[in-house]
Amino acid sequence: MSKVQCFYFSPTSNTKKIVEAVASGICEEKIENDLTFVDKNLDQYVVDSNEIAVIGVPVYGGRVPEVILDSLKRIKGNGAYAVAVVTYGNRAYEDSLLELKNILVEQNFKVVAAGAFIGEHSYTKKVATNRPDELDLKKAIDFGKDVVAKIKTNTNNITEPSIPGNYPYKERSKRIFSPHGNRKCVYCRRCPVVCPVGAIDMRKPDIVDEDKCIHCCACIKVCSFNGRELLDEWVIEKIKMLETNCIDRKEPEIFI
Numbered sequence: 001m002s003k004v005q006c007f008y009f010s011p012t013s014n015t016k017k018i019v020e021a022v023a024s025g026i027c028e029e030k031i032e033n034d035l036t037f038v039d040k041n042l043d044q045y046v047v048d049s050n051e052i053a054v055i056g057v058p059v060y061g062g063r064v065p066e067v068i069l070d071s072l073k074r075i076k077g078n079g080a081y082a083v084a085v086v087t088y089g090n091r092a093y094e095d096s097l098l099e100l101k102n103i104l105v106e107q108n109f110k111v112v113a114a115g116a117f118i119g120e121h122s123y124t125k126k127v128a129t130n131r132p133d134e135l136d137l138k139k140a141i142d143f144g145k146d147v148v149a150k151i152k153t154n155t156n157n158i159t160e161p162s163i164p165g166n167y168p169y170k171e172r173s174k175r176i177f178s179p180h181g182n183r184k185c186v187y188c189r190r191c192p193v194v195c196p197v198g199a200i201d202m203r204k205p206d207i208v209d210e211d212k213c214i215h216c217c218a219c220i221k222v223c224s225f226n227g228r229e230l231l232d233e234w235v236i237e238k239i240k241m242l243e244t245n246c247i248d249r250k251e252p253e254i255f256i
């Protein structure tokens, strides 16, 4: 493999960290393709058949986020090897990894391995706090090394990993619960800059376009003033559930 190409959609950076760690276990020469700012990106991507791709997304409602599907369909695999990666917030990844693997096969990749890693939950800092941590990143690097070993020892007969998940995939959630600015907002305007879909007004950041918002919570995580919050009753209940039932540490799962 001459190079590794990294692709990630990662509004709060967990997936980016894992994809980069896996890639660094594979090969020194990395090309970064950040797919996060979906509203500004219509690029076509090509992976050469002698390269390998590491492609990662966060889990949204047990699925690959709908908002990234078009971007993933603009990556041409050309029969190259790919590693599928999801990060999830210590609840469950359900059908997401299987779905991502199937998308990559459709894009003409040979999926050689897949992994589900844990990242701090987008909705609350109290679940999977500060993950991925050093241990997670070490596991991700080792995973990259194992991928290289698999390819070297099975050059002519690479088997696809068996990945858990169901058909039909879990139904997508249709909930609308956009984060809103509150009285602590100091108009620093960091939140519109990190919004992947341009849903926050640059002049009045407390105004959110709820039709565009994908609820990724990048705006909440970037705010140093607690100036943004989730107020919807459904999501407040969901956060209570996560903080009660999803506290026990889960570990990354590797399929190779």
Ligand SMILES: Cc1cc2nc3c(=O)[nH]c(=O)nc-3n(C[C@H](O)[C@H](O)[C@H](O)COP(=O)(O)O)c2cc1C
Residues within 6 Å of the ligand: 009, 010, 011, 012, 013, 014, 015, 016, 057, 058, 059, 060, 061, 062, 063, 087, 088, 089, 090, 091, 092, 093, 118, 119, 120, 121, 122, 123, 214, 215, 216, 217
């Ligand atoms: C809309 C939405 C839905 C989510 N659904 C799930 C889920 O089904 N299971 C889970 O464990 N975590 C879920 N999470 C948490 C994220 O998957 C997790 O925090 C992930 O690491 C975020 O990745 P990023 O930092 O690359 O954006 C969800 C987060 C968001 C914003």
